[in-house]
C-alpha cells in the first residue's frame with residue numbers, strides 16, 4: 001500500500017541505465033514498457049506525472065476501461081498490447097493500442113492486417129516467440145519464425161521485432177540469446193524481452209524494450 005510507483009519507476013530507469021552502460025550500450029536505445037495490468041488510475045497517474053509515456057497491458061477489455069480517459073488527459077502515450085489477442089477483439093485493439101507485441105498465429109496476423117488497413121492505422125507489431133516450446137504458452141516456435149516473419153511482411157504488417165516470455169524455471173539468458181539470433185537473422189531491430197526479475201540480463205543480451213510491472217508498480221493484488 002505504501003509502494004510509491006513514481007519511485008519504483010525511477011529505480012527501474014536507473015537500473016536500466018546502469019545495465020546498459022555495463023555492456024557499452026546507449027540507455028536511450030532501451031525503452032521501458034511499464035506494465036500496468038491490474039493497477040488502477042490512482043497507481044498509473046503518478047507514473048504519467050513523471051513524464052513516462054510507454055505502458056503495457058495484457059487484456060484488451062481492461063485496457064479499454066482504463067486508457068481512453070488517461071490518453072485524453074496525457075499526450076503522447078504509447079500503449080503496448082503484451083497479452084494474447086482474440087480475433088474478435090482485433091478491432092478494439094487496433095483502435096486503442098499503439099504497438100501490438102503478441103502476434104502469435106497466422107489467423108491473427110491476417111485479421112490485424114485487414115483491420116489496420118480498414119482503420120488506416122498501421123501499428124508496429126512484434127512477433128511473440130515461444131522460445132521454450134512450451135505447449136501451454138502461445139507464440140511461434142523458433143523453427144517457424146523465419147517463415148512467419150515473411151508471411152507477416154507479405155500481409156503488409158510493420159514487423160519491428162520479436163518478443164518472448166522465457167519459461168519461469170529456466171535460465172532466461174539462453175532464451176534471450178535465441179531471440180536475438182532469430183531477430184538478427186530476419187533483419188529485425190527490436191527485441192522485447194526481460195521482466196522485473198531479469199530485465200538487466202535481457203539488456204545484456206540486446207533487449208530494446210523491457211516489460212516491467214512489479215518493480216515499477218509494486219505487487220499485483222490479483223494473480224495474472
Ligand SMILES: *Cc1c(COP(=O)(O)O)cnc(C)c1O
Pocket residue numbers: 035037058082083165195196197211212213214215224
Ligand atoms: C505481467 C507481464 C510482464 C511484467 O511482469 P513483472 O514480473 O511484473 O515485471 C511482462 N510481460 C508480460 C507479457 C506480462 O504479462
